[in-house]
Amino acid sequence: xxxxxxxxxxxxxxxxxxxGGVSRREFLKFCAGIAAxxxxxxxxxxxxxEAASNPMRPPVIWLSAxxxxxxxxxxxxSTHPTLEQLILDAISLDYHETLCAGAGHQAEAYRQQSMxxxxxKYVLVVDGSIPVKDGGIYCKVADRPIIDHLRExxxxxAAIIAIGSCASWGGIPSSGPNPTGATGVAExxxxxxxxxxxxxxxxxYNFLTTVLHFLAFSTLPALDDKNRPKxxxxxxxxxxxxxxxxxxxxxFAITFGDEGHRKGWCLYKLGCKxxxxxxxxxxxxxxxxxxxxxxxxxxxxxxxxxxxGVGFTKPIHALSELKTVxxxxxxxxxSENIGQGVTPASAALVAGIAGAAVGAGAVAVSxxxxxxxSGSDDDEPxx
Amino acid sequence: xxxxxxxxxxLLTKPFLILSLLFxxxxxxxxxxxxxxxxxxxxxxxxxxxxxxxxxDVMIGTALGCAGYAVALLVYLFNRGExxxxxxxxxxxxxxxxxxxxxxxxxxxxxxxxxxTLLLPWYVQLNSVMLEVAWCVMAYVVVLWIEFTPAxxxxxxxxxxxxxxxxxxxxxxxxGILLPTMHQSxxxxxxxxxxxxxxxxxxxxxxxxxxxISALLMGYAIVPFESILASMGLRQPLETHLxxxxxxxxxxxxxxxxxxxxxxxLWRGALDLAFAGDTDxxxxxxxxxxxxxxxxxxxQRRWRIRPRLVFISAISLLLxxxxxxxxxxxxxxxxxxxxxxxxxxxxxxxxxxxxxxxxEVILYLLFVKNLPVLHRA
Numbered sequence: 001x002x003x004x005x006x007x008x009x010x011x012x013x014x015x016x017x018x019x020g021g022v023s024r025r026e027f028l029k030f031c032a033g034i035a036a037x038x039x040x041x042x043x044x045x046x047x048x049x050e051a052a053s054n055p056m057r058p059p060v061i062w063l064s065a066x067x068x069x070x071x072x073x074x075x076x077x078s079t080h081p082t083l084e085q086l087i088l089d090a091i092s093l094d095y096h097e098t099l100c101a102g103a104g105h106q107a108e109a110y111r112q113q114s115m116x117x118x119x120x121k122y123v124l125v126v127d128g129s130i131p132v133k134d135g136g137i138y139c140k141v142a143d144r145p146i147i148d149h150l151r152e153x154x155x156x157x158a159a160i161i162a163i164g165s166c167a168s169w170g171g172i173p174s175s176g177p178n179p180t181g182a183t184g185v186a187e188x189x190x191x192x193x194x195x196x197x198x199x200x201x202x203x204x205y206n207f208l209t210t211v212l213h214f215l216a217f218s219t220l221p222a223l224d225d226k227n228r229p230k231x232x233x234x235x236x237x238x239x240x241x242x243x244x245x246x247x248x249x250x251x252f253a254i255t256f257g258d259e260g261h262r263k264g265w266c267l268y269k270l271g272c273k274x275x276x277x278x279x280x281x282x283x284x285x286x287x288x289x290x291x292x293x294x295x296x297x298x299x300x301x302x303x304x305x306x307x308x309g310v311g312f313t314k315p316i317h318a319l320s321e322l323k324t325v326x327x328x329x330x331x332x333x334x335s336e337n338i339g340q341g342v343t344p345a346s347a348a349l350v351a352g353i354a355g356a357a358v359g360a361g362a363v364a365v366s367x368x369x370x371x372x373x374s375g376s377d378d379d380e381p382x383x
Numbered sequence: 384x385x386x387x388x389x390x391x392x393x394l395l396t397k398p399f400l401i402l403s404l405l406f407x408x409x410x411x412x413x414x415x416x417x418x419x420x421x422x423x424x425x426x427x428x429x430x431x432x433x434x435x436x437x438x439x440d441v442m443i444g445t446a447l448g449c450a451g452y453a454v455a456l457l458v459y460l461f462n463r464g465e466x467x468x469x470x471x472x473x474x475x476x477x478x479x480x481x482x483x484x485x486x487x488x489x490x491x492x493x494x495x496x497x498x499x500t501l502l503l504p505w506y507v508q509l510n511s512v513m514l515e516v517a518w519c520v521m522a523y524v525v526v527l528w529i530e531f532t533p534a535x536x537x538x539x540x541x542x543x544x545x546x547x548x549x550x551x552x553x554x555x556x557x558x559g560i561l562l563p564t565m566h567q568s569x570x571x572x573x574x575x576x577x578x579x580x581x582x583x584x585x586x587x588x589x590x591x592x593x594x595x596i597s598a599l600l601m602g603y604a605i606v607p608f609e610s611i612l613a614s615m616g617l618r619q620p621l622e623t624h625l626x627x628x629x630x631x632x633x634x635x636x637x638x639x640x641x642x643x644x645x646x647x648x649l650w651r652g653a654l655d656l657a658f659a660g661d662t663d664x665x666x667x668x669x670x671x672x673x674x675x676x677x678x679x680x681x682x683q684r685r686w687r688i689r690p691r692l693v694f695i696s697a698i699s700l701l702l703x704x705x706x707x708x709x710x711x712x713x714x715x716x717x718x719x720x721x722x723x724x725x726x727x728x729x730x731x732x733x734x735x736x737x738x739x740x741x742x743e744v745i746l747y748l749l750f751v752k753n754l755p756v757l758h759r760a
Contacts, residue, residue, distance in 0.1 A: 346729055
């Protein structure tokens with residue numbers, strides 16, 4: 001396929017070792033996969049490979065606010081290539097509380113240094129929600145509220161990515177009484193574009209793809225009205241769900257463990273939020289272990305983690321709001337009863353009624369006949 | 384001019400009790416229908432979604448209720464005041480026919496609890512024939528009760544109120560002529576919608592006028608039918624000269640109907656199907672011979688004063704119009720999609736229809752004995 005960049009333009013031999021033992025073939029497969037996830041032509045894999053193997057690795061500052069480290073854990077389980085290979089070699093992860101080698105004052109000082117040296121060039125990634133109540137004292141790092149760190153880091157960032165539902169719109173810490181005033185990153189950085197990668201945890205490839213898109217093209221991927229990348233969040237889960245044919249045919253699991261549930265029928269009536277949740281879960285799955293490896297695939301209704309107002313807000317058992325067709329309570333059977341013909345009882349009844357009517361009519365007519373004989377134009381009452 | 388009077392007499396007669404029993408049996412079956420659903424009681428199915436509860440209770444029931452409409456047309460539109468003595472009993476036939484048909488529709492509605500959505504304007508789909516029928520029938524039931532109100536007011540001596548009502552009654556009388564014209568023809572339109580599933584012996588673009596005219600005919604037939612039965616059963620005077628006149632009207636309308644019916648069949652080239660020798664053909668001839676018989680019986684003026692011939696003609700016309708409706712909607716209706724469908728009403732289904740008609744007679748007895756309905760010469 002003709003492209004502007006060919007294999008010889010990239011020093012592929014140079015990075016084989018630097019990617020920690022990933023073979024050239026595996027690495028290009030990964031880049032082609034990333035391009036396909038974004039719906040880009042196959043030739044774009046070369047540009048992504050070029051960006052990922054650039055010796056000038058872009059620095060990344062990763063801030064963790066009120067979070068459970070689930071987003072990081074999820075990223076650690078990406079396998080093509082593994083995240084550590086990517087972050088150690090494709091990008092320069094200059095600060096990440098869970099992953100950085102240094103600790104305490106050393107780590108903080110390195111972050112400050114990196115932010116000053118790479119001002120306007122680094123990528124800021126945030127996981128966890130930002131508490132704003134009482135001056136933000138409910139989440140502190142290095143004795144300063146996380147909100148201050150966020151504002152400071154956002155100031156010199158080339159791009160800001162909020163990973164996970166907490167960072168995207170508050171997530172689980174913002175539900176219920178929300179005692180800490182948990183808020184999404186975009187709410188705080190109103191004057192900046194924040195890419196949201198919601199999910200609890202989000203699919204790691206949606207994050208990696210967004211980062212590599214930025215590295216390859218120096219622009220962010222197309223975003224929807226909630227600032228989520230369209231390549232991952234423009235379709236309802238319902239649209240690509242492998243259980244969708246059961247929905248259309250009216251086969252629903254009604255309780256956990258019932259016949260329909262065991263047979264893999266649609267989980268809509270168990271409260272599946274797939275019909276109102278935008279995400280690519282059924283298309284790219286989780287954990288790279290093959291078919292069915294996503295919540296609905298394992299038999300649990302989707303709970304809408306990527307959707308503000310659904311996940312952590314609606315009860316898990318509550319019926320989701322359907323954007324298209326609402327299924328009726330019952331469907332016609334495949335083989336309908338073609339109807340009941342005449343039975344002896346119904347025939348006898350009809351005959352009886354007809355006979356009674358004819359009899360009554362005949363009696364009436366014969367009586368009228370007598371009336372006719374005695375003078376038909378008689379207006380007087382009969383006695 | 385109130386020459387109407389209640390006839391009085393004992394209410395709890397033997398026929399009255401038998402009819403009440405039949406009606407209560409129907410109520411018990413309907414209870415089962417509302418608990419266990421339509422499938423548990425009726426034989427209707429996906430091929431024949433309309434059984435006798437629609438075709439007999441509603442289609443034929445409202446056509447029998449067209450007496451009020453048919454006589455009003457004569458009295459008010461053609462200004463033939465001499466028929467006015469028949470007006471009130473005709474109106475009452477309409478009152479029962481329509482009120483019970485309106486109630487009977489609910490028995491047949493699968494999701495009857497959503498019936499009220501019919502009245503919510505934001506659900507309206509103005510191209511729907513069904514909507515037109517539903518609205519018209521509901522409106523006409525209300526109009527009939529208002530038209531009949533003077534009988535109640537007379538009975539309870541509220542002459543003052545009656546005077547006030549009579550000033551605005553013309554408006555309701557006009558509506559009472561307009562509304563049946565609309566929905567009786569629409570009942571035919573609904574069969575047009577069924578398209579090729581109805582045999583060419585019945586399926587035609589002229590179904591709306593044919594339904595309207597045959598409903599009128601049934602209206603004109605019910606007047607002598609009811610008068611003669613009342614004269615025999617309740618010992619009422621027989622207004623032979625009026626019945627003769629209205630039979631003459633019925634004769635003319637029957638001729639018009641037959642001309643339209645057979646003209647249409649010839650025009651469409653469908654008449655050869657009448658000689659196919661199958662069930663459709665047999666039913667076609669039963670239906671049409673019953674329309675033709677009154678023409679022969681009433682052809683001469685002196686025959687029209689003989690109650691026996693008038694009575695036979697009336698029964699013949701009533702049967703003809705009823706069988707016409709049965710033929711269009713059930714016998715000539717051959718659903719083809721999805722298999723060979725069968726329909727014959729189940730025993731409970733028939734008993735509900737019997738019960739509804741029994742109730743109609745019960746109401747008739749109740750009303751004529753207690754309210755000024757029948758005309759005193």
